[in-house]
Amino acid sequence: MAKDEIREFRLVGTRPDRPDGLDKVTGRARYGADISAPGMLWGAVVRSPHAHARIVRIDSSKAEALAGVKAVVTRADFPTGLTGEDWNLQENTMAGEKALYDGHAVAAVAATSALRAQEAARLIEVEYEVLPHVIDVDDAIRPDAPVIREGAADATVPEGMPPNVVRYIDFGRGDIEAGFAEADLVMERSYKTEATHQGYIEPHACLGQLGEDGKGEMWVCTQGQWFIRRMCTAVLGLETSQLRVTPSEIGGGFGGKTTIFMEPLSLALSRKAGGRPVKIVMSRSEVLRATGPTASASMDVKIGMKKDGTLTAARAEFRMQGGAFPGAPVDMALYCAFAPYKLPAVQHIGYDVLANRPKCAAYRAPGSPMGAFAVESLLDEMCRELDLDPLEMRLKNAVNTGDTSSYGPKFGTIGLIETLEATRAHPNLSAPLGPNQGRGIATGYWFNHNGETSVSMALSEDGTVQVSIGTPDIGGSRASIALMTAETLGIPYEDVRVNVVETGALGVNEPTHGSRATFACGKAAVEAARQAIGEMCRRAASEWGIDPEAVEWMNGAAQPAGPNAGEFPPMTIAEIAGKMGSTGGPISGHHESVPDGVGASFGCHVVDVEVDPETGRTTILRYLVVQDAGRAIHPSYVEGQYQGGAVQGIGWALNEAYIYGEDGRLQNSVFLDYRVPVASDLPMIDTEIVEVPNPGHPFGVRGVGETGITPPLPAIANAIHQATGARLRQLPMSPPRVLAAIGEARQG
Amino acid sequence: MSKMHVTTTVNGDEAEFLADPRETLLDCLRDHLGLTGSKEGCGTGDCGACSVTLDGELVCSCLVLGVEAAGKRVETIEGMANGNELHPLQRKFIEHAALQCGFCTPGFLVAAKALLERNPDPTETEVRYWLAGNLCRCTGYDKIVRAVLDAAADMRKEAA
Secondary structure, three states, X not given: OOHHHOOOOOOOOOOOOOOOHHHHHHOOOOEOOOOOOOOOEEEEEEEOOOOOEEEEEEEOHHHHHOOOEEEEEOHHHOOOOOOHHHHHHHHHHOOOXXXXXXXXXXXXXXXXXXXXXXXXXXXXXXXXXXXXXXXXXXXXXXXXXOOOOXXXXXXXXXXXXXXXXXXXXXXXXXXXXXXXXXXXXXXXXXXXXXXXXOOOOOOOEEEEEEOOOOOEEEEEOOOOHHHHHHHHHHHHOOOHHHEEEEEOEOOOOOXXXXXXXXXXHHHHHHHHOOXXXXXXXXXXXXXXXXXXXXXXXXXXXXXXXXXXXXXXXEEEEEEEEOOOOOXXXXXXXXXHHOOOEOOOOEXXXXXXXXXXXXXXXXOOOOOHHHHHHHHHHHHHHHHHHHOOOHHHHHHHHEOOOOOEOOOOOEOOOOOHHHHHHHHHOOHHHHXXXXXXXXXXXXXXXXXXXXXXXXXXXXXXXXXXXXXXXXXXXXXXXXXXXXXXXXXXXXXXHHHEEEEEOOOOXXXXXXXXXXXXXXXXXXXXXXXXXXXXHHHHHHHHHHHHOOOHHHEEEEOOEEEEOOHHHXXXXXXXXXXXXXXXXXXXXXXXXXXXEOOOOOOOEEEEEEEEEEEOOOOOOEEEEEEEEEEXXXXXXXXXXXXXXXXXXXXXXXXXXXXXXXXXXXOOOEXXXXXXXXXXXXXXHOOOOEEEXXXXXXXXXXXXXXXXXOHHHOOHHHHHHHHHHXXXXXXXXXXXXXXXXXXXXXXXXXXX | OOOEEEEEEEOOEEEEEEEXXXXXXXXXXXXXXXXXXXXXXXXXXXXXXXXXXXXXXXXXXXXXEHHHHOOOXXXXXXXXXXXXXXXXXXXXHHHOOOOOOOOOHHHHHHHHHHHHHHOOOOOHHHHHHHHHHOOOOOOOOHHHHHHHHHHHHHHHHHHO
């Protein structure tokens, strides 16, 4: 966009120190496992070693006889009669009749020390009747696959589908057969991606307390304290308002901390132990076996393209398993798959499939990376066949403001074309490539979620400001909320303190998820500040004896709006605050809504790789992220989202995968074996922030948290193809797999 | 199991605690001494979030038993700043936005300090390999590496 269109801001777009920086570099910041309480007990969880097994008997008598053991709970301690997702959450929290995956909780114990609780857990005897299991999504969809749960399918599933299909999706528009007939090239390919874990470094941890009276408290690392409150109380049959949930600092989440796992167990144990608080901290192995991986996917994509690169039609059929419960993000994967492109005809088919794996949780742009891997890989293959530049092909078909999206709704103001143009202009695209090196390009898309949002701003006696928000600060959002508040009020950034508060302090807030915190919470904070400004103007008007409409707010002070309003010196926020007790009482501003005006974010990544033809090992040489942020409130943390998302995508592409044995047990449940990218694997991650402001936000913000994980999967596959001639259609692109593909390409 | 009395030095101060012989140094720091700045991300020595120095040597405190600290000098994140004066690495981590969630940050800072004490002028590659035992899932390491290089440059200037 032209320079003269950019509004000038005093603070927005600057890079001040984050307000919680000092606590986090000195070790003072308190995370989930960092607090204790008087009389506290420690909890430990007994988990199924089998992928699928009937629970015949649980005998906890030996454990209960151990000194220091205060409570044991099993499913018998939970209420019955739950339905729908509440039942799923309860069943995942604690197995009922069957253990549904390796790591599924079957009992829990509380004792006076962590070691004692672990000893007691080992003494709980569980008798299992092992059942046949199924792990792979394509195996699970076979008619003769072990049935994980009868009657789990919802109304969308047509008669006659295999029993593990629990949701069926079918939508599209236009005549796809006519579109394929019109194309000069039609290609159809199949792709597979494996489940990966969010890999937050902080394991799940909570400290819960619940009395016989049904009143409780919880300290927990979570992306959403209200979600924890609602889910825990639903699972335990409590009144929602009687549980007060305080979020700790959070050591990463990426979607995986938007739901419950062992939190209800700490409450159930506490209630049974006479209301003593119970702390549960998961081990890394428990995190990997029993919490949030993403879905695995098997995908068929067919695309029609004209010689000049114009897309004529596309079809996607995605099968995803999200563990032993409905909820694989196959819908989201389909919505995003073709979102960057104008398509006259498009068809989407999806299957949500059960398998004997942990219940999937959200992971950064849930579903989008898998779909992009398939679609962006196929587009690259077609461009090579037709000798087209992959970036120019994308520009030719790119959606623009007002276009109808592939999944239905019309796009508002979007910046895909600007993003692709910025990519084309970047110097990384002209860096020379050597032997065994290749360059890959891919685009990616994610929505921007709004969600229930409640923010409260209060003026302190000295004119400084506190803002209470309900979205845990997972990557610098205190800084962005403080910047937007201070910008609106016309006061210094340092004069705003942003507090992430407990459930008792605000109305319901959705979690920090869906790329929504800076958008939704920021928008609400601006509205709350505007409300407070209105009140401050009224106080000044009253003092001056003029109409409130004759007062305006400028540079942190009330002042007469023009010469007709009268001659008064500006009344600063500190002056108004200093006497608010005698001018009408406390001054605050609130905003509660599901904010409208969300803005979607497109990105384009360019990666240069070198593949060792002897070992198949891929090295990332250069990496570029270009993405539309609408407006970067604190550019450093926007860059951080781009870089972090890209590196998670690099891990997914090259190393990370859930590896199961024939017995259905997870074989890589420690970080040594579930290998996430380390510093020596990577170069610097170059970023370019495109700013096409979102008209739905007072400063133009688009949520930027999630899009960045989407393009790396196909971009790296495309780069490996250019480097080696081998086209990999299955993740991860680990050295043995690349080596085999190189061998096949040479023969082929 | 009966507990053992351990006397050690933590961040320059004498410290005592009763340790179950099975407890790690990390457990003892966190649960007996209240020093929760060192974090447990894995418990298997793979993530580096529990990094401390033991008689000057960089270790994962989850791989050291608490009783092994007897008579040794332990330095943790809580001892890194000099009163209110932050170590240059701490300042640079804030300035470069080298943390997002901040959970891995104490381990990175302790490990990076140990690097700069041995090698005041590391290359980017040396920084990346030294810190390869510290996992960060948020940042992609870019801003962490920049912060360490910038802190090293500052410290060399101050020393000159």
